[in-house]
Amino acid sequence: MTLVAIQHAAIDVQLAYATTQNFAGEVLYTTPEDQQARLHRHAADALFHAADRAAALGLRFLLLDAYRPQAVQRRLWEVRPDPEFVADPEIGSDHSRGTAVDLTLTRADGTVLDMGTDFDAALQ
Numbered sequence: 001m002t003l004v005a006i007q008h009a010a011i012d013v014q015l016a017y018a019t020t021q022n023f024a025g026e027v028l029y030t031t032p033e034d035q036q037a038r039l040h041r042h043a044a045d046a047l048f049h050a051a052d053r054a055a056a057l058g059l060r061f062l063l064l065d066a067y068r069p070q071a072v073q074r075r076l077w078e079v080r081p082d083p084e085f086v087a088d089p090e091i092g093s094d095h096s097r098g099t100a101v102d103l104t105l106t107r108a109d110g111t112v113l114d115m116g117t118d119f120d121a122a123l124q
Contacts, residue, residue, distance in 0.1 A: 003038035010055035040098035065102040068095035
């Protein structure tokens with residue numbers, strides 16, 4: 001699978017699983033490759049198109065997760081083996097296929113818009 005790096009003027013990247021600010025409470029993206037947001041080319045193109053539309057409204061995307069290595073998916077399943085919240089690694093995850101993102105919206109000044117809950121809120 002070929003993945004492309006997420007680099008766009010209207011997308012800021014703060015991968016939650018590269019920090020302890022996630023429901024597992026641990027750093028899961030430990031290698032430099034893991035710490036770079038990447039997606040399947042078609043997903044990246046769709047994300048870039050959506051970011052352009054958001055930018056036209058004075059908004060930006062804050063990307064919290066994109067491609068997720070299978071080992072990380074397994075660890076998340078170990079922490080919370082509930083298919084309502086985490087994809088079973090034996091079935092696979094859209095994140096592990098590079099076709100899903102977790103994001104929020106910000107104003108141009110970086111202020112995060114209220115989405116009703118924090119990242120991973122239902123899992124904590």
